[in-house]
Amino acid sequence: MTAKRIDGKAIAQSIRERVAVAAQAFEQRVGRAPGLATVLVGEDPASAVYVRSKNRATAEAGMAGFAHNLPETTSEADLLQLVTDLNADERVDGILVQLPLPGHIDSTRVIETIEPSKDVDGFHPTNAGRLATGLPSLVPCTPFGCLYLLKQELGTLAGLDAVVIGRSNIVGKPMAALLTAESATVTIAHSRTRGLPDVVRRADIVVAAVGRAEMVRGDWIKPGACVIDVGINRVPTDDGKGRLVGDVAFAEAADVAGAITPVPGGVGPMTIAMLMRNTLVAAHRRAGLADPEDL
Numbered sequence: 001m002t003a004k005r006i007d008g009k010a011i012a013q014s015i016r017e018r019v020a021v022a023a024q025a026f027e028q029r030v031g032r033a034p035g036l037a038t039v040l041v042g043e044d045p046a047s048a049v050y051v052r053s054k055n056r057a058t059a060e061a062g063m064a065g066f067a068h069n070l071p072e073t074t075s076e077a078d079l080l081q082l083v084t085d086l087n088a089d090e091r092v093d094g095i096l097v098q099l100p101l102p103g104h105i106d107s108t109r110v111i112e113t114i115e116p117s118k119d120v121d122g123f124h125p126t127n128a129g130r131l132a133t134g135l136p137s138l139v140p141c142t143p144f145g146c147l148y149l150l151k152q153e154l155g156t157l158a159g160l161d162a163v164v165i166g167r168s169n170i171v172g173k174p175m176a177a178l179l180t181a182e183s184a185t186v187t188i189a190h191s192r193t194r195g196l197p198d199v200v201r202r203a204d205i206v207v208a209a210v211g212r213a214e215m216v217r218g219d220w221i222k223p224g225a226c227v228i229d230v231g232i233n234r235v236p237t238d239d240g241k242g243r244l245v246g247d248v249a250f251a252e253a254a255d256v257a258g259a260i261t262p263v264p265g266g267v268g269p270m271t272i273a274m275l276m277r278n279t280l281v282a283a284h285r286r287a288g289l290a291d292p293e294d295l
């Protein structure tokens with residue numbers, strides 16, 4: 001391995017520590033801690049793990065947590081009512097509804113019901129539109145975390161060729177918007193892209209957000225490129241427990257890239273750190289304060 005291994009875990013921890021300091025200052029100034037409400041519907045094991053981590057991080061940051069764990073059978077009307085109540089709750093600065101929701105609930109309708117100023121996932125069309133048009137917004141946590149790692153690693157991104165593989169509303173599209181705002185030259189690739197290996201070979205920055213285990217091979221990577229692997233895929237192992245891998249064949253790519261994120265321990269921890277940051281920012285804006293600096 002010649003590439004630098006980007007330690008997302010350590011970088012995320014340092015962001016969370018700074019958020020905790022700023023949250024304390026907020027509490028002293030405003031008289032209450034920033035608050036995050038999480039909503040989990042059903043018992044999907046991966047979602048339950050993610051929400052538990054988010055609740056734990058909220059407590060560790062000294063913020064107020066409001067955890068709502070609802071049964072799988074919850075109706076869409078009841079969920080919309082809960083979101084409406086959280087919109088009106090002054091103690092709540094951020095609302096996170098864990099996706100995916102059970103099939104009988106329309107997630108678009110739920111996302112559109114969240115008050116945009118409390119939309120700490122950044123999925124509401126108002127926040128997506130504001131990001132796309134360069135206005136202040138709440139930015140989706142995963143791509144925001146990827147951008148943070150890229151800027152730490154590369155400094156300015158202006159003029160660099162970036163390829164984002166994946167065009168979801170959660171990762172790919174906001175990632176492309178963020179990179180465009182940083183003046184990178186951005187290509188968005190997806191399942192219909194022709195000649196993907198050659199497209200990726202042009203890139204100084206590769207962000208892989210596909211959901212296909214180790215799809216991006218070492219010989220797709222331009223020597224010295226910075227590779228951010230968003231994918232989380234469980235592959236079978238002999239002991240039956242399975243193992244997590246990214247969308248990039250790590251060992252191969254690490255022999256060519258300049259820097260690369262591991263899976264786990266790369267982008268995943270950054271997602272939670274950015275959720276804490278977004279909650280802090282939402283609290284400041286709702287209290288009429290300037291955004292906290294140095295985060």
Ligand code: NAP
Pocket residue numbers: 142165166167168169170171172189190191192193196209210211212230231232233267268269271
């Ligand atoms: P998604 O909504 O399923 O989107 C996947 C994207 O990959 C789509 O745009 C799809 O193209 C594209 N794609 C599929 N097969 C492809 C192929 N063979 N070649 C090129 N592109 C292809 O997934 P997502 O929500 O963006 O998540 C992507 C991955 O990131 C998943 O592994 C997910 O678990 C992980 N993730 C991690 C975090 C984290 O915190 N680390 C957060 C969110 C997601 P089409 O649009 O043409 O179908």
